[in-house]
Amino acid sequence: MDKKIFLCSICNINSGTCNEDCKFCSQSVRYKADIERFKQKPIDKIISEAKMARKTGALGFCLVTSDKGLTEKTLSFVCDVAKVLQKETPELRLIACNGTASLEQLLTLKEAGVKAYNHNLETSKEFYHNICTTHSWDERYETCQNVNKAGMVLISGGIFGLGETQEDRVSMLNSLKELNPTSVPINFYHHNDALELKPNPLTTDEGLELIKLTREVLSDAQRIMVAGGRELMFGDRQNEIFNYGANSIIVGNYLTTSGRVVSKDLEMLESLNLEVAKKV
Ligand code: SF4
Structure with a gap:
């Protein structure tokens, strides 16, 4: 496993407009969570966030939309953004995270310069109906298969702490x-x-044990990334995640919650003698 730490930054290019009922997600309109909601982030704001991400050492930049999947309008906006970012921040690996997607849609994104697609299974096939009833786990799995078929880099994981059993966790990791x-x-x-x-x-x-288990089961994966909930889950023991197999983190804010300031993460890595990855 590469011990250089890959930093990734996420950018919600629309937020809080989703009609699905994922029970863990404050972006669903059903739960009326007190979050910022907008239909489309202005492109210059996205560019400045991408430049800032690069400045802080991020190599991955992920364009995230809330909603079940790609509509024609969203697809065209993500492609427009991707084309601009390739010129403005060519060093960043562009990732899209736009929900369920067909092979054709993914090929369109790839053509526009999106190298990787993130779509999480969220939890096990068996437990999934407890956390979402408006779309199926199978659809999620199929989107991941489409990413592979499109020849894009697949980024896929899930969420722990939803009430699932250890059996569910193992099942998700095996999937x-x-x-x-x-x-x-x-x-x-x-x-x-x-x-x-x-x-x-x-x-x-x-x-921490779940990071270790993920690393063990997904032994071929280049990166195990600790994403949302890191600060809350590990508090002042965040430095330990790397001993358990993590080699990637999200820096900056998450979609609807704040992360800690990036300088704190960089200080943490330096104190552990861990290098920030400089190329993908
Ligand atoms: S589909 Fe995505 S954005 Fe919509 S409620 Fe589920 S997790 Fe949230």
């Missing part, structure tokens, strides 16, 4: 292994009072 993702983002559920789902019951030690 991910079948898909052979390059990078596996693991998120830890971050409770919002508007959501009915109970707060994440995992202890810090259990969270």
Whole structure:
């Protein structure tokens, strides 16, 4: 495993407009969570966020939309943004995370310069109906297969702490292994009072063990990325995640919650003698 740490930054190019009912997600309009909602981020704001991400050492820049999947309008906007960013920030690897997508849509994104696609399985096939009833786990799995068919880099992981059993976690990781993702983002559920789902019951030690388990099961993955919920789950023990197999983190803010300032993450890596990856 590459011990250089890959930093990734995410940019929500629309937010909080989704009609789906994923019970962990404050972006669903059903739960009326107190978050910022907008239909389309202005392109110059996206460019300045991309430049800032690069300045802080991020190599990955992910264009995220809330909504179940790509509409023609979203697809065309993401492609326009991708073309501009290739000129403005050519060093960044462009990733898109736009929900379920057909092979044809993915090929269009690829053509526009998007190198990787992130689509998480979220949880096990068996547990999925407990956290979402408006679309199926199979659709998610199929989108990941489409990413592979399109010859794009697959980024796929899930969320822990939703009330799933250890069996569910192993099942999700085994499903991910079948898909052979390059990078596996693991998120830890971050409770919002508007959501009915109970707060994440995992202890810090259990969270660390789940990183280790992910690393063990997905032994071929280039990167295990600790994504949303890192600060909440690990607090002042965030430095330990790298001993358990993580070699990638999201820096800056998440989609609807704030991350800690990037300088703190860079200081942490320096104190651990861990180098920031400079190329993909
Ligand atoms: S489909 Fe995505 S944005 Fe919509 S509610 Fe589910 S997780 Fe949230």
